[in-house]
Amino acid sequence: MKTKLSVNINKVATIRNARGGNNPDILKVAKDCEAFGADGITVHPRPDERHIRRADVTALRAILRTEFNIEGYPSKEFLDLVLRVRPAQVTLVPDKPAQLTSDCGWDTVAEQDFLRDIINEISAAGIRSSIFINADIRMAEYAAKAGADRVELYTGPYAHNYARNREEAIAPFFETAKRVKQLGIGLNAGHDLSLENLAYFTDVIPWVDEVSIGHALICDALYMGLEATIAAYQKCLIK
Ligand code: PXP
Numbered sequence: 180m181k182t183k184l185s186v187n188i189n190k191v192a193t194i195r196n197a198r199g200g201n202n203p204d205i206l207k208v209a210k211d212c213e214a215f216g217a218d219g220i221t222v223h224p225r226p227d228e229r230h231i232r233r234a235d236v237t238a239l240r241a242i243l244r245t246e247f248n249i250e251g252y253p254s255k256e257f258l259d260l261v262l263r264v265r266p267a268q269v270t271l272v273p274d275k276p277a278q279l280t281s282d283c284g285w286d287t288v289a290e291q292d293f294l295r296d297i298i299n300e301i302s303a304a305g306i307r308s309s310i311f312i313n314a315d316i317r318m319a320e321y322a323a324k325a326g327a328d329r330v331e332l333y334t335g336p337y338a339h340n341y342a343r344n345r346e347e348a349i350a351p352f353f354e355t356a357k358r359v360k361q362l363g364i365g366l367n368a369g370h371d372l373s374l375e376n377l378a379y380f381t382d383v384i385p386w387v388d389e390v391s392i393g394h395a396l397i398c399d400a401l402y403m404g405l406e407a408t409i410a411a412y413q414k415c416l417i418k
Contacts, residue, residue, distance in 0.1 A: 180388070181418070182381050182387045182389065183219060183389040183390070183416075184216075184217055184218050184219070184389075184390060184392065184409070184413055185217065185219035185220060185221045185246065185248050185389055185390070185391040185392070186212045186217040186219070186220055186391075186392065186393070186409065187220075187223070187369075187391050187394075187396075188205055188209055188212065188220060188221070188231075189222060189231055189393055190394060191203055191208045192205050192231045193229070193230040196229065205231075205235055206235075206239065206242055210243075211405060211406075212409060213243065213245050215405055215406040215409040216410060216413050217245060217409055218245055218246065219246035219267070219389065219391075220239065220243055220245060220246075220247055220248070221248040221249075221250060221391040222236060222248075222249055223250040223251055224236055224249070224251055224260065225251070226254065236260060236264055237263075240266065246266075246267040246268060247264075247266035247267050247268075248266060248267065248268040248270060248389075248391060249261050249264070249268075249269050250270040250272050250311075251269075251270075251272060251274075252271070252274045253271050258301075261301070262300065262301075262304050262306075265305065265306060266306060267307060268307040268309055268329075269301050269307070269308055269309070270308075270309040270310075270311055270331055270367070271285070271294065271297065271310050271311060272285075272311040273286075273290075281370060282335060283313060284310075284311045284312035284313040284318060284332075284333045285310055285311060285312055285318065285322070286318070287310060287312060287319075287321035287322045287325060291321055294310065294322070294325040294327070295325040295326055298325055298327055299326065302328075307328045307329065308326070308327050308329070309327065309330060309331050309367050310322040310325070310327040310329075310331070311330075311331045311333055312332065312355075313336075314333070314337070314351040314355045316355050316358045318330075318355075319355050319358050319362065320358065322364070323362040323364050327364060328364060328365055329365030329366060329367050329388065330359055330367065331368060331369055332352055332355060332356070332368045332369075333369070333370050334369060334370045334372055334380065335370045336348070337349060337371075337380065338372060338373065338376050339371070341375065341376040341379070342375075349379070349380065349384075352368075352380070352383075352384060353384060356384045356386065356387070365389075366384070366386060366387050366388050367388055367391065368380065368387050368390050369390055369391040369392065371394070371395070372392050373392075373396075373399075374395070374399060374411055374412065374415065377390065377412065377416070378415035381415065381416055385418055390416070392412060396408055396409075396412060
């Protein structure tokens with residue numbers, strides 16, 4: 180199975196919010212991403228609504244035809260939202276409310292009971308759960324133990340070290356990904372993936388189910404246009 184591309188449209192909402200109107204229209208952008216070949220759409224509503232707003236999440240749910248993935252810290256407000264909207268997948272991230280962007284995974288050992296309770300609620304609603312973790316075998320094992328359907332590997336360190344030594348950069352991801360496969364759960368990856376580093380990641384770890392990509396993809400779209408950009412990212416995923 181080819182790795183799926185979920186386009187994170189947070190950045191588009193950031194541009195919209197800069198002027199207070201509805202330009203760019205994120206519903207149109209999401210539909211166009213689907214038409215241009217995205218396999219899914221990801222959003223990360225934050226408590227301060229600095230990019231995606233809760234109202235966007237509801238509106239997107241009504242129009243999307245591909246897989247909708249909602250990421251966030253499982254506050255009561257977040258859980259109420261996702262249980263009402265019922266996307267295909269919820270990705271739990273350990274972010275503090277004012278955090279600029281996700282910069283590490285869960286401590287699935289210390290947070291085991293907390294995560295299990297949340298995952299139970301999400302699963303009972305028929306939503307697939309994914310837990311954001313660092314490339315760490317123990318964190319993957321305890322994510323599985325908590326009942327997660329998938330883990331999402333935080334690929335920031337891979338992207339950061341890619342240019343210096345890509346074999347070294349991917350090694351802990353490969354080891355963790357092998358364990359994830361043995362555990363029988365799904366594998367997602369995201370953060371700082373780009374046209375430079377994406378193909379190698381999925382060459383070495385072809386069993387990645389889904390990558391979610393926002394920042395680099397939207398930046399590339401400024402030069403290449405959204406349609407050509409999505410095609411270029413999809414090309415990296417075809418093996
Ligand atoms: N995965 C998670 C959990 C994230 O928080 C983000 C950023 O919102 C991404 C993936 C996408 O990262 P990037 O914008 O660097 O592609």
